[in-house]
Amino acid sequence: MSGIVVVAPMIVPAAWPVVVSAASAVLVAMGFSAVEETVRTIAEEKVNLETRTGVRQEVEIEVKNVEEVSSTIGREEEMVFRKEEVEVRISRDVRGRVRVCVSGEGHSKAELKELGETLAGKVIQQYVYNRLIEEMKKRTNMELVEQSIDDDENIHLKLRSWED
């Protein structure tokens, strides 16, 4: 072996499309469905919230591994997913901060918080996976030769190239 590197994930604002793709993959795999448009503005979503009835618990989790920028990076964006009575909104504000908001009827705040934290972790893991596959293909001549997921939900990849 030559060396071992450990890298902490950091979501960069320009990679929002990768977050969208990662979130969709994770939530659909967990049985959620995207609500109407995949991405819509927060202003539109607020109107929808006001028209809703019933008692709903709601928790919001700010994703920590995000590179925040001092200037605005464009409009706020939000993805909405639903599974039975649970709704998940993943949003990005104008400074690039990412939030996961989970709401639902018949669930305690603790349950919703646990679900939100699990989702946030899975989205980051999927984001890292997508980034690695895409960028390593683009920037190196290494090929993905193996991939697997273990019982602890770690993703394992093996990339290989041949030196002349």
Add this chain to the structure above:
Amino acid sequence: MAAREIIIEISPEGVVRGDISGFGGKNCREMAKLLAEIVGEEVSFDPNSEYFQGEVHLGVDVNTDEH
């Protein structure tokens, strides 16, 4: 031909551990930097014995005593 390999583990929190082999020296370090650039921020890098293969290290003793 020799194989160059990277074995990557992505934890459920997204932390990446990359085991880089077959590169040697400077190329290994460059690959580690590329992984960090793609994923986020480098937490640590531990080179091992193979890391130093292919690099020439010269040790020179200079005796400045004049007789």
